[in-house]
Amino acid sequence: MANQAPPSGSAPRLRVAALLNASGPMENVLVKGWVRTVRDQKGFAFLEINDGSCLKNLQVIAEGNAGPYETAVTLTTGCSVQVSGRLAASPGKGQDWELKAEEILLIGACPESFPLQKKRHSDEFLRTIAHLRPRTNKFGALFRIRSSMALAVHNFFADRGFVYIQTPIITGSDCEGAGEMFTLTTQAKGETLAPEKDFFGKQAYLTVSGQLDAEMYALALGAVYTFGPTFRAENSNTSRHAAEFWMIEPEAAFADLNDNMALGEELVRHLASHALEKCPQDVDLFARFVDKTLSQTLDNIINNDFVRMTYTEAVEALQKSDKKFQYQPMWGKDLQTEHERYITEVYCKKPVIVFDYPASIKPFYMRMNPDGKTVAAMDVLVPRIGEIIGGSQREERLDMLEARIKEMGLSEEEYWWYLDSRKFGTAPHSGFGMGFERVLMMVTGVSNIRDVISFPRTPGNVEF
RNA sequence: UCCCCAGUAGCUCAGUUGGCAGAGCAAGUGGCUGUUAACCACUGGGUCCGCGGUUCGAGUCCGUGCUGGGGAGCCA
Numbered sequence: 129m130a131n132q133a134p135p136s137g138s139a140p141r142l143r144v145a146a147l148l149n150a151s152g153p154m155e156n157v158l159v160k161g162w163v164r165t166v167r168d169q170k171g172f173a174f175l176e177i178n179d180g181s182c183l184k185n186l187q188v189i190a191e192g193n194a195g196p197y198e199t200a201v202t203l204t205t206g207c208s209v210q211v212s213g214r215l216a217a218s219p220g221k222g223q224d225w226e227l228k229a230e231e232i233l234l235i236g237a238c239p240e241s242f243p244l245q246k247k248r249h250s251d252e253f254l255r256t257i258a259h260l261r262p263r264t265n266k267f268g269a270l271f272r273i274r275s276s277m278a279l280a281v282h283n284f285f286a287d288r289g290f291v292y293i294q295t296p297i298i299t300g301s302d303c304e305g306a307g308e309m310f311t312l313t314t315q316a317k318g319e320t321l322a323p324e325k326d327f328f329g330k331q332a333y334l335t336v337s338g339q340l341d342a343e344m345y346a347l348a349l350g351a352v353y354t355f356g357p358t359f360r361a362e363n364s365n366t367s368r369h370a371a372e373f374w375m376i377e378p379e380a381a382f383a384d385l386n387d388n389m390a391l392g393e394e395l396v397r398h399l400a401s402h403a404l405e406k407c408p409q410d411v412d413l414f415a416r417f418v419d420k421t422l423s424q425t426l427d428n429i430i431n432n433d434f435v436r437m438t439y440t441e442a443v444e445a446l447q448k449s450d451k452k453f454q455y456q457p458m459w460g461k462d463l464q465t466e467h468e469r470y471i472t473e474v475y476c477k478k479p480v481i482v483f484d485y486p487a488s489i490k491p492f493y494m495r496m497n498p499d500g501k502t503v504a505a506m507d508v509l510v511p512r513i514g515e516i517i518g519g520s521q522r523e524e525r526l527d528m529l530e531a532r533i534k535e536m537g538l539s540e541e542e543y544w545w546y547l548d549s550r551k552f553g554t555a556p557h558s559g560f561g562m563g564f565e566r567v568l569m570m571v572t573g574v575s576n577i578r579d580v581i582s583f584p585r586t587p588g589n590v591e592f
Numbered sequence: 593u594c595c596c597c598a599g600u601a602g603c604u605c606a607g608u609u610g611g612c613a614g615a616g617c618a619a620g621u622g623g624c625u626g627u628u629a630a631c632c633a634c635u636g637g638g639u640c641c642g643c644g645g646u647u648c649g650a651g652u653c654c655g656u657g658c659u660g661g662g663g664a665g666c667c668a
Contacts, residue, residue, distance in 0.1 A: 165628085240619055366665090
């Protein structure tokens with residue numbers, strides 16, 4: 129089918145983005161898209177057509193009492209149309225080019241019950257019509273940025289020799305240690321089946337992380353990353369949590385915690401500048417209407433080194449501050465949201481990497497430091513969003529790892545394959561998880577995670 | 593899961609001390625020869641979230657449930 133010539137007499141379809149960037153007038157132009165507004169004058173009418181290729185609409189002018197004009201005045205906001213005509217310089221303000229319609233055909237009508245109007249809607253309302261919200265300027269822009277950012281992630285790792293791997297979504301390991309898991313079963317409603325009689329012969333779950341699998345591939349291919357969906361059944365009702373989200377998890381052999389922190393910082397900075405460079409119009413919409421401090425925030429991320437401080441230093445800084453915290457900062461306790469916000473927004477005023485956390489508050493696979501109290505963990509915290517990356521150098525010493533598994537009451541048999549990687553040619557390695565939606569919140573200023581995912585899954589919500 | 597706030601026209605909201613249900617936008621109709629969320633005029637539009645209670649009378653007060661939002665915990 130590639131390069132097949134269009135049927136004789138009809139022009140190939142062009143996208144609005146290309147037409148708005150035209151270098152000169154064009155004859156025989158064909159556009160297909162959705163009508164955003166119809167402005168009917170006496171004897172002529174303006175249409176604004178959007179086809180998703182860019183934020184801006186193409187202005188179509190339908191003149192004359194017959195043909196295009198007759199059709200134009202019957203069109204309503206939301207309908208789909210095809211328009212053919214010629215692209216000409218626009219005498220009006222606001223656009224360089226406009227399409228003088230020679231023929232307008234209605235493809236799909238849109239009755240007045242169409243819920244989207246030519247005005248701003250609240251995010252809450254748009255969430256109730258998540259199937260239609262991509263037709264708004266804001267969500268169109270968001271999902272063009274999301275697509276571009278995904279590509280930027282792949283390019284970033286490809287440029288650095290990381291191999292893209294896909295780890296299973298279905299897992300049998302019930303103690304990955306990152307929160308509640310969704311159980312998976314083929315049993316019928318109301319039926320109670322023992323796990324050993326179920327599809328996999330044991331209890332199965334949706335993955336909460338591809339990390340343990342990714343480690344196996346890092347210890348073979350040198351450096352790998354995953355980029356896929358992740359599931360958490362935590363009954364978590366906040367603007368920063370979803371039950372299904374996308375996570376990027378790089379894992380590199382022969383890399384220590386410093387390499388890990390450098391990679392994370394470089395990635396966050398790369399993504400921030402990518403958004404500004406590759407999606408300027410779409411990002412500008414967010415800078416103007418969603419978060420007025422967005423440009424400043426992104427500049428801050430791009431142009432400054434991230435502050436690095438140990439967990440111990442962070443706790444000391446919190447204890448020395450005049451600010452009254454609801455939770456007293458104390459060595460050995462996890463940093464609370466209010467603590468993270470103080471560190472990034474007040475104390476450092478820029479992204480911060482906190483590392484070397486107490487072993488007691490971190491999972492078994494993190495590498496024990498020589499002090500015997502802390503592990504080589506690191507979190508990248510950004511102002512307003514909080515934790516965007518969480519990672520560590522992994523415990524590569526078999527005896528230490530076995531001891532930690534035992535200490536935390538986990539089953540060594542369950543992890544036989546994981547332990548094998550330390551038995552056979554073990555090597556220092558490290559990696560992290562980065563929440564893709566949180567990155568999108570960072571580059572757009574959108575404050576609710578439900579508005580950077582196509583169809584968000586949260587407790588009590590699986591509509592669409 | 594806990595704390596706080598909200599739910600009134602298609603949307604965004606106002607509604608005074610408990611006393612006839614309101615505005616803007618949208619929609620419909622008409623007008624307008626270059627508009628830019630066009631503009632101007634007119635018209636239609638209500639389960640005041642559900643249930644129960646107090647009262648002569650409840651959008652308004654009380655109880656309860658549901659839904660949504662903000663914050664917390666947990667985390668990416």
